[in-house]
Amino acid sequence: MVTQKANRVAYTKALVALAAGACCFLIYVLACVMSPVTWSPDCSKIAILVTPPGDDPDKFAIFTYDITTGERVLLDEVEKNGSLSAPSWSPDGNWIAYYKVEPNIPQEVGAMTKADPNVRLLAAEPNKDTNQPAPPIESKLAAEDLFNEENRMLPPMLFEMVKEKLSEKEDLKTVDVKLMLIRPDGTEKKILQIIKSECDQDDKHDSAFQSLMYMRPEWSRDCKRIFYVRILDSTESYFMASLDIETGKTWAHLLGGFGTPVISPDGKWVISLREPDPSKKAVLTVAKTDGNLHKYFQLDIDFDDSPIFFTLVPLSWVPDSKRILIWDKKGFRIMNPDTGEMEQLGDPNATEIAYPAFSTAGDRLYYIAKYKTGDPNSANQQIYLKSMGLKDKKIRTEFTLSNVPNPNKDKGQMPAAKDEYMFFVSPNGKLVVMRGVVKDAEGNDKSALIIWDGKTRKIVETDRWLMKPLYSDDNLTFEQKLIGKWKAKDGEMLVCEGKPEKAYYKMVLTGKDGKERHYWANLVNVERMRFLGLFLDESLLDKKDRYGSHLLPDTFAKIEQIEPKLLLRGVDYDKVAEILKRDPNLPEEKTMEGEDIAEFEKISAEQ
Amino acid sequence: MNPFSYIFSFLCSQDPSRSFVIAGHILPFCQRCTGLYVGMGISFVYLLTGRLYKKGFPPLSVLYVNIASLLIMPILGFHLLDPGPVWRFWSGLVYGNAIASLTLPAASIIWHEGKVFGRYTKISTALPWILFVFLNTIPLWFPIQSTYFYYLILALSLTGLLCILVCVVLAIVLLLKKPACRQAGLLLPCF
Numbered sequence: 001m002v003t004q005k006a007n008r009v010a011y012t013k014a015l016v017a018l019a020a021g022a023c024c025f026l027i028y029v030l031a032c033v034m035s036p037v038t039w040s041p042d043c044s045k046i047a048i049l050v051t052p053p054g055d056d057p058d059k060f061a062i063f064t065y066d067i068t069t070g071e072r073v074l075l076d077e078v079e080k081n082g083s084l085s086a087p088s089w090s091p092d093g094n095w096i097a098y099y100k101v102e103p104n105i106p107q108e109v110g111a112m113t114k115a116d117p118n119v120r121l122l123a124a125e126p127n128k129d130t131n132q133p134a135p136p137i138e139s140k141l142a143a144e145d146l147f148n149e150e151n152r153m154l155p156p157m158l159f160e161m162v163k164e165k166l167s168e169k170e171d172l173k174t175v176d177v178k179l180m181l182i183r184p185d186g187t188e189k190k191i192l193q194i195i196k197s198e199c200d201q202d203d204k205h206d207s208a209f210q211s212l213m214y215m216r217p218e219w220s221r222d223c224k225r226i227f228y229v230r231i232l233d234s235t236e237s238y239f240m241a242s243l244d245i246e247t248g249k250t251w252a253h254l255l256g257g258f259g260t261p262v263i264s265p266d267g268k269w270v271i272s273l274r275e276p277d278p279s280k281k282a283v284l285t286v287a288k289t290d291g292n293l294h295k296y297f298q299l300d301i302d303f304d305d306s307p308i309f310f311t312l313v314p315l316s317w318v319p320d321s322k323r324i325l326i327w328d329k330k331g332f333r334i335m336n337p338d339t340g341e342m343e344q345l346g347d348p349n350a351t352e353i354a355y356p357a358f359s360t361a362g363d364r365l366y367y368i369a370k371y372k373t374g375d376p377n378s379a380n381q382q383i384y385l386k387s388m389g390l391k392d393k394k395i396r397t398e399f400t401l402s403n404v405p406n407p408n409k410d411k412g413q414m415p416a417a418k419d420e421y422m423f424f425v426s427p428n429g430k431l432v433v434m435r436g437v438v439k440d441a442e443g444n445d446k447s448a449l450i451i452w453d454g455k456t457r458k459i460v461e462t463d464r465w466l467m468k469p470l471y472s473d474d475n476l477t478f479e480q481k482l483i484g485k486w487k488a489k490d491g492e493m494l495v496c497e498g499k500p501e502k503a504y505y506k507m508v509l510t511g512k513d514g515k516e517r518h519y520w521a522n523l524v525n526v527e528r529m530r531f532l533g534l535f536l537d538e539s540l541l542d543k544k545d546r547y548g549s550h551l552l553p554d555t556f557a558k559i560e561q562i563e564p565k566l567l568l569r570g571v572d573y574d575k576v577a578e579i580l581k582r583d584p585n586l587p588e589e590k591t592m593e594g595e596d597i598a599e600f601e602k603i604s605a606e607q
Numbered sequence: 608m609n610p611f612s613y614i615f616s617f618l619c620s621q622d623p624s625r626s627f628v629i630a631g632h633i634l635p636f637c638q639r640c641t642g643l644y645v646g647m648g649i650s651f652v653y654l655l656t657g658r659l660y661k662k663g664f665p666p667l668s669v670l671y672v673n674i675a676s677l678l679i680m681p682i683l684g685f686h687l688l689d690p691g692p693v694w695r696f697w698s699g700l701v702y703g704n705a706i707a708s709l710t711l712p713a714a715s716i717i718w719h720e721g722k723v724f725g726r727y728t729k730i731s732t733a734l735p736w737i738l739f740v741f742l743n744t745i746p747l748w749f750p751i752q753s754t755y756f757y758y759l760i761l762a763l764s765l766t767g768l769l770c771i772l773v774c775v776v777l778a779i780v781l782l783l784k785k786p787a788c789r790q791a792g793l794l795l796p797c798f
Contacts, residue, residue, distance in 0.1 A: 007721025010663065014716035015778070017664065021710035022775045024677055028702065029618050032640055068691055071625070544752060546628050 046424065046433060047075070047087040047096050047184065049213055050462045053437050053445040059466045060084035060213065062098055064184050067431065067451055072465065072547075075182050076189070078103055085259075086216040090223045093184065097192070097217045097226055100178045149241045149250040162232065162239070162255060166198070174198055179217060179228050179243070193243055193250070197231035215259030220267040227253075227261040227270065240270060242289065254287045254294070258315075263289075266321040269337075273299075273315060284315075284326070286337045297340055299326065318390070319362030327356055332367070347386060347395055357425040363390055366398065366425045368432070385425065385432050385452070398429055399454035405436050430454065440554065441536045442517070469551035470526070470576055471533075477525045478503075481562050486600035493600055504541055507534070522553070529579060531571070532557040557598075566600035611635045611761055618768070625692070629750045629757040636764065638692045639683075642699020643706075645760060646742060647767030650707035653738050659731065660711045663723035669735045673705035697746045703767060704742050708735065714774035717781050 047064050051057035061077035062084055075096065078084055082103030087096045179193040218227045224245060229238040232255075240253045240261045253261075256272025263270055267289060274283040284297040314327045324335045325345075331353055332345040347353050350369040357366045369386045383406075385398040405421070421436040434450040438459055451458040482505060486493040491511040498504040498520055507519040520541055522533040533553030535541060543549040556576050560567035571579075612635040615621065619636040627634045627641055634641055654660045664670060683690075683698040716723060750756060 009721075010716055010723065011721035013664070014713040014721070015782075017709045018713035018717065018774065018778050021706045021713065022771070024680075024702070025706050025771055028643065028680060032619050032637065066625075069625070542752075544628075544630055546633050 045184075047089050048433075048435065048449070049084055049086045049098075050465050051213065051447065052463055052466060053447050057213070061466055062087050062096070062182075063465060064096070065449070065460075067433070070460070073184070073186050074465075075184075075186050076100065076180065077466070083212040085212045086214065088216045088218055089184070090219045091221055092223050094223070095181050096184055097219065098180050098182075099195075099212055099215065099217065099228075100180050101175055101212060102178070149252040162237070166232065177212070177231070179226065192226065192245065193228065195228060195230050211259060218261050218263050220263060221265055222267065225267070227263055229256070229259050229261060231259070237274070238272070240272060242270075251289070251291070253289060253291070254285050256285060257282075262315045262317065264317040264321040265319055268321065269317070271315055271317075271324060271337075284324075284335075286324075295337065297335070297337075316356065316358070319358050325356060325365075327354065332356060332365070345388065345393070347388070350386075351381065353386075355423040355425060357427060359387070359427060359429060364388065364429065365390060366429045368401070368423050368425070385429070385454075387429055399452065401432060401434075401452050402457050404434070405438050405450065442554075464549065464552050465547075467552050467573055469548035470573075470580055471524050471551060473551070475524050475526050477523050479523055479562065482523065482566070483605065484602050485604040486566055487603045488598055488600045492603075498538070498541070505532070506538075521557075522551075523559075526580060529576075530559045531576065532559065532568070560597065566602070568598045568600070570596050570598070609635070611765070614768075615640070615764075625695070627692075627696075627750050629760065630752050630754045632754070632757045634757075634760065638695040639699040641760070641764070642696040642701075642746075643703040644699075644764035644767040645745075646700035646703025647707045647771060648703075648763030648765075649742065649767075650704045650738060651711060651767060651770040652763075653734075654707065654711050657734055659734060660715045661724040662712070662727055662731065663716060664712050665708055665735045666727050666732050669708070669732070669739070672739060673708050676701035676705040693746045696749060697743070700742045700745060701739075704739065706771065707767070710771060710774045714777050717778050 045064055045066050047062065050061045050063055052059055058080050059077070060079075060083055062075045063072045064075065065072045075087070076084060076098070078100065080103050083099075083101040085099035087098040089096050174196045175198075177195045177197045178191050179195060180189065181192050182189040215229065217229075219225070220227070220242075225242045226245060227240065227242045229240050232239055237255045237257060238259050240256050241250055242253060242261075243250045253270045254272060255274075257274045258272055261270050262272065269286060270289055271284065271286050274285060282299045284299050286295040286297070287293065316325045317323070318325055318334060322336070322338075324337055326333045326335060331347070334343045334345060335341070345365070347367075347369050350371055352370040353367050355368045358364070359366065364387045366385060366387045369384050371382045371384065383401045383404045385401060387396050387398055388394065389396075421434065424433045424435075426432070430453060432452045434452075436448060436450055437445050438448045438450070438461070440446050440461070447462045449460040449462060451460065482495050483497065484495060486495065491509060493510070494508045496506050498506045505521045505523065507521055509517045509519070511517075519534045519536065520538045521535065522541070524531055524533055533551075534555050534557060536554045540552075541550050556571045556573070558569040558571050558576075558579075560569055612621070615635045619640040621635060621637065625637045625639075627638055636644065659665075665673070679698055680702050683694060750760070
């Protein structure tokens with residue numbers, strides 16, 4: 001009887017325990033499946049546009065990068081003649097918006113004055129497969145087709161003036177700029193809108209769509225609307241509009257001088273600056289998004305020669321949506337758009353302040369500040385992340401940015417956006433990310449993210465992100481004949497086995513001046529081509545990650561022959577990719593005259 | 608999509624930026640889920656091979672640790688704290704161990720209609736502790752970059768998932784077979 005009762009109690013306990021265990025498992029699974037990938041609360045994830053070094057890049061890719069783990073996800077990429085803008089993360093963290101120009105040649109659309117009223121602009125098709133190239137423009141456009149948004153611009157006279165100016169242009173070319181949305185994990189992508197923008201393809205470097213990389217769409221705080229621009233190159237202005245994501249309805253708001261609309265946190269205001277007139281006085285345009293108010297302020301601010309102007313927008317809203325922060329090379333000013341009153345915010349000891357960012361709580365303003373060092377003979381200037389209380393105006397040093405790569409050091413200026421350098425301050429004030437250029441061990445320029453967290457400085461080279469492996473592990477081979485000491489005109493080369501043995505080579509090149517260069521190399525056999533994949537960092541050879549890092553060398557050396565003399569031809573990634581793409585039936589490419597071929601003679605077979 | 612990815616797509620967000628990569632293969636579940644399924648897999652195998660599950664629930668000291676392990680998940684699992692991949696994996700491991708330590712003995716007791724076979728002695732009490740300590744050391748060396756290890760993790764994860772499903776399904780079937788339940792058409796009278 002007692003045993004039966006004990007069994008019943010044990011049975012009941014077991015049922016409760018099993019139910020509890022099963023519930024814990026189910027709750028966990030539901031939480032994991034349902035939880036979206038979001039901007040982590042500690043601001044450790046960023047979405048970033050990555051390009052190769054140089055101010056005229058031919059590759060663009062948008063990635064999300066987890067600063068804590070170092071993991072990255074490729075969201076989109078284009079090459080040559082195409083372009084991507086900077087990405088914009090939605091406030092709820094569920095989407096990333098950006099502009100994309102597919103790499104096809106812009107169409108000549110003829111004179112606007114000879115418009116055919118029966119021809120309409122190709123409508124945007126949301127949710128369409130984005131891998132398809134942009135559809136060609138089939139016929140001529142009417143002037144109105146460039147402005148198909150509902151006009152909320154005041155006064156309408158301005159709108160008419162722009163249309164008239166465009167109509168005067170006989171040789172108008174347009175390009176389709178896609179307003180894209182993508183999930184931060186890359187699982188879902190759609191075209192939200194196709195925006196006809198004017199461009200001048202003949203002058204590619206200055207072309208408006210090349211400047212796309214400095215622009216980005218902006219979200220309303222409730223994530224229901226996206227503010228975008230249409231580039232009007234001939235009027236050197238940007239036509240700012242917004243799109244209701246759910247209904248697809250669009251509204252025109254104002255004409256501005258920057259490619260990024262600046263929206264107030266409450267979503268009621270949009271502002272922009274018009275290009276400074278010859279007197280160098282910029283005009284601030286303030287408009288209500290419902291079109292009920294439009295104001296202009298001439299600013300007594302010197303933007304002349306500012307390293308930041310025209311690449312970064314020197315405007316942002318204070319979190320209370322009642323004041324506007326304006327910054328130039330002299331500092332920050334806060335303006336009240338109701339009264340036009342200005343308040344100077346300064347850091348008296350700094351020689352330059354820039355890149356402001358408001359804290360998440362909206363009570364502090366973070367910024368990058370440059371201070372002169374104590375040594376009067378030193379050209380070095382110390383750069384800090386500083387913050388200022390918006391109420392008490394007290395300044396606090398968050399941390400020092402050590403070893404900032406700076407091409408403007410001699411000019412005594414901070415690295416600027418027009419020199420491919422840009423800072424990003426996290427809203428929690430704990431991280432500063434800089435997009436810039438660093439030198440590798442060979443002295444070559446490499447695009448990189450430099451990340452400071454107050455304790456450490458991390459450099460993440462991003463050029464490798466833009467590459468895909470050209471070969472696989474199956475193409476790796478080993479040739480004993482390469483082992484030994486080789487002599488060339490300009491020095492010597494020692495080739496020995498790496499560790500583990502016969503997996504790769506270690507190479508030491510010694511120049512005539514006795515300077516040594518170290519490489520770790522894979523011997524690769526692909527189709528008819530044999531080459532050495534040369535790494536500057538040995539650890540990459542073991543880095544068997546999902547990106548194939550161990551198959552992405554820093555440079556390549558094509559082996560023309562090993563015996564009787566070793567002939568090596570230096571080739572870069574693009575050249576190898578081009579050779580591998582060539583039809584194998586075509587005769588092998590001869591070495592071009594003047595191409596750098598190194599000739600080595602073996603002097604010893606020992607390692 | 609391989610079968611593993613397909614199965615776990617119903618159970619995990621499979622965020623690639625938060626998943627382990629082993630010998631070039633990305634695991635079909637996130638770091639925390641890796642911990643959960645591996646933790647359950649190891650614990651189930653350990654309890655089954657050591658026949659500890661027949662002795663009923665583990666001693667109170669072990670149970671308290673298991674409950675603490677379950678309580679950690681709301682803090683780490685819902686991102687109130689997110690100290691990185693090692694801690695995500697660790698929280699999954701101890702959570703998985705706690706679930707296995709509860710469900711397997713419970714399923715055994717239900718199967719044997721309330722009976723347990725043997726009791727935890729001083730020596731056998733150490734066994735769940737040894738398992739717990741072992742699980743806590745895994746994040747220190749995980750993962751090993753080998754294809755064999757990748758398949759081992761997949762096998763362990765699948766074992767963990769299958770065992771929890773078997774335990775739950777078994778308990779439900781046994782409950783439905785009970786005369787009281789059959790007569791009332793309900794599960795409640797059995798309690």
